[in-house]
Amino acid sequence: MRSTKRPSNRSNRVAQLVRPLVRALHPYVPGEQPKIRGLIKLNTNENPYPPAPRVLRTVQAAVDGRLRLYPNPSAEGLRAKLAQLHRCRPENIIVGNGSDELLALAVRAFVEPNARRKMPDAKWAKATVQYFTPSYSLYPVLAEIHGAATNAVPLNADFSLPGVADLKRRKHWDFNAALTLVTTPNAPSGRGYSRKALETLCQAQRGVIVLDEAYVDFADAHALPLALRHPQVLVARTFSKAYSLCFQRVGYLVGHPELIGALHKIRDSYNVNGLGQIAAEATLDNLAYYRANFRRIIATRGWLAGELTKLSFQVLPSQTNFILVRPPQFPAEIWLQSLRANRVLVRWFGAPEVRDYLRITIGTRAEAASLVSAARKILAGGGRIASTKWAG
Ligand SMILES: *Cc1c(COP(=O)(O)O)cnc(C)c1O
Numbered sequence: 001m002r003s004t005k006r007p008s009n010r011s012n013r014v015a016q017l018v019r020p021l022v023r024a025l026h027p028y029v030p031g032e033q034p035k036i037r038g039l040i041k042l043n044t045n046e047n048p049y050p051p052a053p054r055v056l057r058t059v060q061a062a063v064d065g066r067l068r069l070y071p072n073p074s075a076e077g078l079r080a081k082l083a084q085l086h087r088c089r090p091e092n093i094i095v096g097n098g099s100d101e102l103l104a105l106a107v108r109a110f111v112e113p114n115a116r117r118k119m120p121d122a123k124w125a126k127a128t129v130q131y132f133t134p135s136y137s138l139y140p141v142l143a144e145i146h147g148a149a150t151n152a153v154p155l156n157a158d159f160s161l162p163g164v165a166d167l168k169r170r171k172h173w174d175f176n177a178a179l180t181l182v183t184t185p186n187a188p189s190g191r192g193y194s195r196k197a198l199e200t201l202c203q204a205q206r207g208v209i210v211l212d213e214a215y216v217d218f219a220d221a222h223a224l225p226l227a228l229r230h231p232q233v234l235v236a237r238t239f240s241k242a243y244s245l246c247f248q249r250v251g252y253l254v255g256h257p258e259l260i261g262a263l264h265k266i267r268d269s270y271n272v273n274g275l276g277q278i279a280a281e282a283t284l285d286n287l288a289y290y291r292a293n294f295r296r297i298i299a300t301r302g303w304l305a306g307e308l309t310k311l312s313f314q315v316l317p318s319q320t321n322f323i324l325v326r327p328p329q330f331p332a333e334i335w336l337q338s339l340r341a342n343r344v345l346v347r348w349f350g351a352p353e354v355r356d357y358l359r360i361t362i363g364t365r366a367e368a369a370s371l372v373s374a375a376r377k378i379l380a381g382g383g384r385i386a387s388t389k390w391a392g
Pocket of ligand 1 (some may be wrong): 097098099100101136183187210214237238239240241246249250251
């Protein structure tokens, strides 16, 4: 009884143990991972195809008494393989527990915390994380966690990249920002940016600039050479989406050894789990399998875009494994619920620039066909949300 006497006072006192910054924090909201059978999951940009059979066998064979040992602390074997793939040195590479971890490390290594309203401009720039909107919604969260300032600058209305001359004229962009994060190809719009446009931006930027290429394997072009050509440029890649390895959490950054070395200094000693290292290395030995899957996903992307266009969806051009679409007749949020009632899960973001859109992951051809059937049914039924019990 005693402990329930004044619960509100007590929980208030416990809350005081947490830093004010953390108490006020708006955490990142990941896409739903529901455990509903028969659900078609097109909401978190996972690859619909499993890892290569040889990757699965290699991971399975590694599950034995060795699990008691610490893994290689710097993912040496994996870094050597990645260096070979990208024609650079292992010193140019750091592997992380997903690229999310590396983005967080970059904020901690390059950005001053404790941004204050009245800082002089030069100090403010050193405490600034800069990014375009819309882009990856984790960026502002990482800045907030660190106590850094943010500079969110809108992309052009069609989600294309503003040119450097435009950015200079509009004055909102900070060419001295300590850290600039660019999602390329962009998420959630799916738009790709040319290497030339990115290089022009990188050359104008005096702080560190990370090109977050999480979806680049589904694009016509990539910008990796920029990380080896310009010392302030880092390129982020991940095994999650294109290489069907979200579960294992492996991502990496490529760049100048000075910046990469700074990140190595501040990471956890064993930041990449052993099975993840083994899975990622095996993945690099089976690239042909994955490249065939990229072609299938790109083909399905074209098919789905065509079918949805026929149903009067506005489909934005995509260089990724998802499409951003503006659905007809009903608000996007109603579409989200109606599709869910038809066992198809897609993603909707409430941010003003994208609230009229749905983001749809490209699944298998059969999954895409189910989505199209569900959309037809919803249009025929006037958008009503079926009151089925299954959704719980
Ligand atoms: C999914 C995603 C990541 C994170 O990838 P992980 O390696 O799984 O942490 C990073 N950036 C963007 C833009 C993403 O969409």
